[in-house]
Amino acid sequence: MLIFDSGVGGLSILEDIKKTLPNIKYIYILDNEAFPYGNKTKCFIIQRSIKIIKTIKKNYPISITIIACNTASTVALSILRKTFNFPIIGIFPDIKHAEKISQNKIIGLIATQATINSSYIKKRTNKKNPNKNIQIISTNKLAVIAEKKIRGLIISKIELKKIFQKWIDLTIQPDTIILGCTHFLLLKKEIKEILYKSIYFVDSKDKIIQNVKKHFNRFNIDQKIKDNIFLYSKNNIELKKLLFFLKKYNFKEINYLKLISS
Ligand code: DGL
Secondary structure, three states: OEEEEOOOHHHHHHHHHHHHOOOOOOEEEEOOOOOOOOOOOHHHHHHHHHHHHHHHHHHOOOOOEEEOOHHHHHHHHHHHHHHOOOOEEEOOOOHHHHHHHOOOOOEEEEEOHHHHOOHHHHHHOOOOOOOOOEEEEEOOHHHHHHHHHHOOOOOOHHHHHHHHHHHHOOOOOOOEEEEEOHHHHHHHHHHHHHHOOOOEEEOOHHHHHHHHHHHHHHHOOOOOOOOOEEEEOOOOHHHHOOHHHHHHHOOOEEEEOOOOOO
């Protein structure tokens, strides 16, 4: 199984996949060279995702790919499925679930700029529907903050508060918040503190985990990968700070991956 994200966000998904399918073997690719995806164009995200899957496919016998990134999923998944002939599963902000569980019918959706601008989200947050009150925050900064937290760096509460100011200023705040980026799952505690009230988070993990489980059961996917491998697309000092956090994922190898040019 290949699982990829621009950064550490996808590891929060991997953790749950491992709990559901404990014998699974995986290659995690951290595309830190292109991080963050949120401020990139649709075309860039599509090309980049294709490049990653092609490079991995050339070097490793993968039979399924998990896009553990809302940005790449909302922007590129349909094209990726047309490009490759093996199962590709993505993660999407679960607006339907949020609508079902919200008591005050005010839903918050926070995601990267590229996700918010995607036609997938545009279609589902259509303002013409008077029954929908979806308060949107589009930010590329929160994923950067999550990367800092995982590396043990201090994160600024003031900076966090600025990101959420739009909701703090509302007379009635959303009671249900969709964390539309896998990085944000790593910041639940900090977000709760900023919003000062009991909120319910929709992290959209359940669907992707169920889909992965279904695929493995239904197709009896052959695990040709023997060890867990962690790959990164850029070697830098920031990467070293990540090694401690990676310990719990049992990676046998941690290597640089040179992406093929086309
Ligand atoms: N973790 C990502 C997501 O779910 C991408 C964050 C970024 O690279 O901007 O959207």
